Amino acid sequence: MSLSDFSDATKVIKTTTKPDPATGALNPPIQLSSTLEQKDLDHFGKYDYTRSGNPTRDVLEDSIAELEHGTRGFAFATGMAAISTAFLTLHQGDHVIVTSDVYGGTFRLVTELLPNYGIEYDFVDCNDPAALEAAFKSNTKVVYIETPANPTLKVTDIRQVVEIAHKHDALVFADNTFMTPIFQKPLDLGVDLVLHSGTKFLAGHSDILAGLIVTKTKELGDAVYFIQNAMGATLGISDCWLLLRGIKTLGIRVKAEASNALALAKWFEDQPIVEKVDYPGLDDFEGHDVQFSQATSGGAVLSFDIGTEDNVRKLVKELKIPVFSVSLGAVESIISYPPKMSHAELTADERHERGIGDGLLRLSVGVEDVDDLKADFAQAFAKIAAGEKAGSPVGR
Numbered sequence: 509m510s511l512s513d514f515s516d517a518t519k520v521i522k523t524t525t526k527p528d529p530a531t532g533a534l535n536p537p538i539q540l541s542s543t544l545e546q547k548d549l550d551h552f553g554k555y556d557y558t559r560s561g562n563p564t565r566d567v568l569e570d571s572i573a574e575l576e577h578g579t580r581g582f583a584f585a586t587g588m589a590a591i592s593t594a595f596l597t598l599h600q601g602d603h604v605i606v607t608s609d610v611y612g613g614t615f616r617l618v619t620e621l622l623p624n625y626g627i628e629y630d631f632v633d634c635n636d637p638a639a640l641e642a643a644f645k646s647n648t649k650v651v652y653i654e655t656p657a658n659p660t661l662k663v664t665d666i667r668q669v670v671e672i673a674h675k676h677d678a679l680v681f682a683d684n685t686f687m688t689p690i691f692q693k694p695l696d697l698g699v700d701l702v703l704h705s706g707t708k709f710l711a712g713h714s715d716i717l718a719g720l721i722v723t724k725t726k727e728l729g730d731a732v733y734f735i736q737n738a739m740g741a742t743l744g745i746s747d748c749w750l751l752l753r754g755i756k757t758l759g760i761r762v763k764a765e766a767s768n769a770l771a772l773a774k775w776f777e778d779q780p781i782v783e784k785v786d787y788p789g790l791d792d793f794e795g796h797d798v799q800f801s802q803a804t805s806g807g808a809v810l811s812f813d814i815g816t817e818d819n820v821r822k823l824v825k826e827l828k829i830p831v832f833s834v835s836l837g838a839v840e841s842i843i844s845y846p847p848k849m850s851h852a853e854l855t856a857d858e859r860h861e862r863g864i865g866d867g868l869l870r871l872s873v874g875v876e877d878v879d880d881l882k883a884d885f886a887q888a889f890a891k892i893a894a895g896e897k898a899g900s901p902v903g904r
Contacts, residue, residue, distance in 0.1 A: 511574060516690050517759045523571035524752045536567045538749045559740050568748045569720075571755060572710075575689040576702050578722035580729035582736050583748060587685070587705025588613050589741035590719030592621075594681050594701055595652075596739075597731045600626035603647045605673075607634045607664060609657035609862055611683070612851040634664050635795075637672060644676045654683040656799070659811045659846040659870040660863045661686075661786040663795025666802050670698035679728070685709070685837070690762050692803040700724050701732075706743075708837025709808070711754040712761050716747045761839065761875065765808035768881065769873040773810045775882055781819070781889050783867065786811040808873050809836055811846075815867040819892055820845055823869070826888035829881055836872030841881060844870050 511522060526536045539562055544555045555561050565583055573581035584590040591614055598604060606618055608631045618629050632643045634653050651673040655664035666682065673680045681701045682694040688709045694702050704710055706718030723729040736742060743751070766789070773787035788799040789806020799806060814823060824832045830841040834849045844850060846864050854862070873881070 516575065519575055520571075520690075520755050520758050523574045524567070524756050526567050536564055536749070536752065538745055539564045540745055558745065559742055560737050562745055562748075564745045565743060565748045568743070568752050568755075571752065572689070572704070572720050573722050575755075576684070576722040577689075577693055577695050578702065578724055579726055580723050580733070582721040582723075582729075582732055583706070583743040583751070584719035584721070584736070585741045585743055586717045587703070587707055587719040588617065590703050590705075590721050591683070592617060593732060593735045593739070593741065594703055594721060595622060595627070595650075596625075596735050597701075597728070598622075598625075598627050598649055601628075601647060602649045603628040603630070603645045605629075605634070605640070605643050605648060605651045605678075606631050607653045607655075607657065608632060609660060609662045609664075610652070610654050611658045612846075612853045614652075614654070614683070615851075616853045634669050635662075637668060640669065640672050644678070648676060648678050650679050650681055652681045652683075654685075656686050656788055656795070656807060656809070658686065658809075658850060659786075659844075659868065661788055661793075661795075661807075661809065661811060662863070663788055663793075663799045665798045666694055666697040666699060674698065686807050686809055687803055687805075688758060688762055690759055691766070691805040691807060695722065695724050697802055701728060705837075706751050707835065709762055709765075710758060710837075711751050712758065712838055713754060714835060714838040714840065714842075716750050716754075718743050718747055718751050762808055763805075764875050765839075765873050766805045768875070768878045769808045769810055769871075770806060771878045772871070772873060772881060772885075773806075776810075776812050776885075779885075779889055781814050781892060782812050783815055784813040786863075809870065810873070811868055811870045813865050813867045814869065814892075817847075817866045819867055820869060822892045822895065823888050826891050827884055829876055829884045830871065830874075836870070838872065839875050841874035841876055842872045844872075846870055 542558050546552045568583050569581035630643050633639050653664045670680050679700040682699045683703045685705045702722045704720040706720045770789045773785050776782045776785045787810035830843040833842050
């Protein structure tokens with residue numbers, strides 16, 4: 509059997525466990541060297557300078573490429589470094605279509621930096637085939653999607669986007685951070701380039717920053733490598749090793765987190781204070797059927813709306829278990845407020861147009877006991893309700 513014959517649960521172990529041929533050590537050595545000696549003037553080895561390549565980083569890049577069924581993987585200092593590199597495969601005069609439901613950092617990059625490089629853009633509802641078709645221009649080179657979207661969990665039909673984009677000779681780039689290769693493999697659905705904020709589920713412990721790219725073809729891989737090497741935003745070697753360690757437990761972590769997320773999402777639907785729950789695993793979620801035609805889970809992230817910013821302030825003050833913070837994908841539950849965190853770059857009108865209301869919270873569900881999480885939210889919701897009945901602020 510070859511590595512490709514194994515399940516993902518096995519691959520996350522076999523691709524990250526590379527015994528050292530010199531010592532037999534199971535984990536790859538951390539090659540903390542910026543430069544590597546060459547034999548002589550005429551015989552250079554595979555590695556010469558760590559920006560261009562490093563044995564430890566190679567293990568990580570090979571691992572994510574195998575998990576995503578791609579030809580080549582690349583590791584970057586941050587998720588935004590990876591996204592920036594993907595966009596920089598475009599050239600002056602090119603046009604990119606970007607899904608209207610996109611991470612705030614990507615929105616900022618597209619709107620404020622791409623124009624400096626002479627790259628045009630349009631935001632489009634990529635689930636509307638007519639709108640997507642109409643957005644293509646003669647210079648459109650890429651359609652950029654994120655599914656499920658941050659923070660509303662809106663699902664994009666990957667196959668449909670790929671069919672339309674390829675008909676127009678455009679590539680499709682997909683941010684797969686929320687699903688990970690355990691739950692969704694965009695390259696298998698026709699996508700040309702996949703991105704990850706490795707900071708999130710892949711690392712899984714809120715301890716490093718990292719970004720990853722996987723390409724479907726050698727040609728696109730060569731273009732990404734040129735930018736990675738030329739601009740130098742590579743992932744540090746110690747962080748490569750930590751990310752490899754995180755990937756080892758990816759399979760069991762995300763499945764446990766997704767199970768907790770589904771249970772909480774169903775429970776939230778029954779809470780009077782919760783006006784709306786966004787989670788692809790719910791049967792009545794608008795994108796549920798599409799989600800399960802291209803992924804195997806609803807994932808471990810959900811969002812819910814409790815009406816007002818005032819209610820949000822009270823909730824985050826009363827919760828004991830979830831950490832109130834930016835980021836997601838860790839073993840600990842993290843609750844965040846997109847209007848002031850991930851999507852602070854958007855105006856109120858832009859947020860509301862995308863379904864990000866003033867009472868919307870995003871919850872990345874961890875591996876805590878789900879009954880403890882329910883009890884924690886229940887006591888916080890009860891205090892908000894009691895404060896409303898009393899007509900006085902909670903906690904004073």
